[in-house]
Amino acid sequence: MNIKALEKEYIQSLSHFYDNDEAKAIFNLAASSVLKVTKSQLVIDNEKEILAKDSNKLSKILTDLKTGKPVQQVLGETIFYGLPFKVTSNVLIPRPETEELVDWVINHVKDKKESLLDIGTGSGCIPIVLKKHLPHLxxxxxxxxxxxxxxxxxxxxLNKISINLIEADILKYSTDKMYDVIVSNPPYIRELEKAEMHENVLIHEPHTALFVSDENPLIFYKAIADFALSNLNPNGYLFFEINEYLWEETLQILIDKRFKNIELKKDMQGKDRMIMARTNP
Structure with a gap:
């Protein structure tokens, strides 16, 4: 079987979960990983015959994908901000919009600050990338x-960096340690928004990292903002990834708690997905 024929098989077999473009992107991820080639090479060499051992691997991956399991979990890996990350069913799969949050932090913090706390780390994608690009932190x-x-x-x-990992519930956590930067991508999807989500996300990714109640959807933002008031140094930075539907309410939390220089930022799709705020001098 050649690359083109296998791609067609992937697209047809995954039509229950994904449209053609999504299924093609999934095939590209799987084939790039197994064949050790770039996505461009897949297009250029799409008539090339696949070795039997590689064809068997890609067929096994397709069998797993047909259960609805995300391709990153099937492969056990993904790329985030140019770095490799292992992923399992115990962590969220890193999303492109979170790359935008990380990029925003890097561009603002640079060499100005010394200590950073990430809240709700999951796979570690946010703190590991930040440590890699801001090694002084x-x-x-x-x-x-x-x-x-x-x-x-x-x-x-895997990425040859050192970070301090703390097992704690931010709703109950307290410490005397002070930080210059706090960043968080906390759970923010309301139960009522489940209908908008892919079935494979609902089945295969950890709900505690995704969902909050409809009655109190901003519980983590309130708790983290209060923690930041106590544990951010003067002129410290607070960065959030947010629910696009609740940006006004999230903004109001920070206004009410008297943060300054509050900035709302859209992602590349034009959705209100990030907020930055500062503590008083």
């Missing part, structure tokens, strides 16, 4: 899940 990360922290520790080792 002392970086710590909190997560309630011990299993997620194991994945984050593996990813830190």
């Amino acid at each position: 002392d970086v710590s990360s909190i997560d309630i899940s011990s299993e997620a922290l194991k994945v984050a520790a593996e990813n830190a080792q």
Whole structure:
């Protein structure tokens, strides 16, 4: 079987879960990983015959994908901000919009600050990328899940950096340690928004990292903002990834708590997805 024929098989077999473009992108990820080639090479060499051992691997991957399991979990890996990350069912798969949040932090913080705390670390994608690009920072990360922290520790080792991992519930956590930067991508999807989501996300990704109640959807933003008021140094930075539907309410939390220089930022799709705020001098 050649590359083109296998791509067609992927697209047809995954039509229940994905449209043609999504299925093609999934095939490209799987084929690039197995064949050790770039996506451009897949297009250029699409008539090339696939070795039997590689064809068998890609067929096995397709069998797993037909259960609805995300391709990153099937492969056990993904790329985030140019770095490799292991992923399991215990952590969220890193999203492109979170890359935009990380980029925003890097461009603002640079060499101005010394300590950073990431809240809700999951795979460790945010703190690991930030430590890689801002090596002068002392970086710590909190997560309630011990299993997620194991994945984050593996990813830190994979990317040859050191971060301090803390198992804690931010709704109950307190410390005397002060930070210059706090960044968080907390759970923010309301139960009522489940209908908009892919079935494979609902089945295969950890709900505690995704969902909040319809009655109190901003519980983590309130808690983290209060924590930041106590544990951010003067002129410290607070960065959030946010629910696009709740940007006004999230903004109001920070206004009410008297943060300054509050900035709302859209992602590349034009959605209100990030907020930055500062503490008083």
